[in-house]
Amino acid sequence: MIVNFFETIGEKTLAFFRLLGGLTGLISQAFYWTFIPPFKKGRIFEQAKRAGIDSLPIVSLIALFIGIIMALQTAYQMQRLGSEMYIASIVAVSIVREFGPVVTALVVAGRIGASIAAEIGSMQVTEQIDALQTLAVNPVKYLVVPRFLALSLMLPLLTLYADIIGIFGGYLICTSKLGISPTMYMQITFDALLYKDLFTGLLKTVFFGMLIAFVSCYEGFNVEGGAEGVGRATTRAVVTSFILIITADCFFTALFYFIFP
Numbered sequence: 001m002i003v004n005f006f007e008t009i010g011e012k013t014l015a016f017f018r019l020l021g022g023l024t025g026l027i028s029q030a031f032y033w034t035f036i037p038p039f040k041k042g043r044i045f046e047q048a049k050r051a052g053i054d055s056l057p058i059v060s061l062i063a064l065f066i067g068i069i070m071a072l073q074t075a076y077q078m079q080r081l082g083s084e085m086y087i088a089s090i091v092a093v094s095i096v097r098e099f100g101p102v103v104t105a106l107v108v109a110g111r112i113g114a115s116i117a118a119e120i121g122s123m124q125v126t127e128q129i130d131a132l133q134t135l136a137v138n139p140v141k142y143l144v145v146p147r148f149l150a151l152s153l154m155l156p157l158l159t160l161y162a163d164i165i166g167i168f169g170g171y172l173i174c175t176s177k178l179g180i181s182p183t184m185y186m187q188i189t190f191d192a193l194l195y196k197d198l199f200t201g202l203l204k205t206v207f208f209g210m211l212i213a214f215v216s217c218y219e220g221f222n223v224e225g226g227a228e229g230v231g232r233a234t235t236r237a238v239v240t241s242f243i244l245i246i247t248a249d250c251f252f253t254a255l256f257y258f259i260f261p
Helices: 002-034 041-051 053-081 084-125 128-134 139-177 182-192 195-221 226-259
Strands: none
Touching: 002 139, 002 195, 041 053, 041 084, 041 139, 053 084, 053 139, 084 128, 084 139, 084 182, 084 195, 084 226, 128 139, 139 182, 139 195, 195 226
């Protein structure tokens, strides 16, 4: 039993280092091919539409509910203290700095990351990637670079949109149920928010987008075992993206706390 335990630990450790090494190689190739012509803008716009515009409905719904839930949960405690006016500032800062970026990244990872892993994995299983290499088309430049650029550009824009919708959700609750006037709510919100709050929230989403793209593409390229392997790779892509997003968020939160106190 002890032997099996150490075997499992060893296998997990080796798998982690294989993932780390594979991601490092893929990232270096993607950055290299990003600056090598020809530049296929059409493919980047196509992926940007899938990652950005097509994700607006679900991001809108989730961001609105998060704003409503935060306002209600904050009101539960603030009303006991007689400090309802601070609900707007708490909702705004929490969404802009933390909930907006992280929740949007998790939604995109679940929706777009799974799609990327399944699409590239299917191409790997059906040997379409080998066909690209036969035609002298680099798979990293053709498949990874457009997705990496699209997610890096669109995730901050999606996050900014989610921030606005989330704050609007808090606005609905505060103005309709808590007796806060619309003018006061907006004034408190803008007084509480600083440029560094918006900057720190949006900056880390660029890295979240890169993580989603690279992890999903890596898992797609390493599919084995036919259709069942595609399913496993899709699951690994989403789970790994979630873990890395939360880990990166913890790192950036600590970093910004000391740099932008």
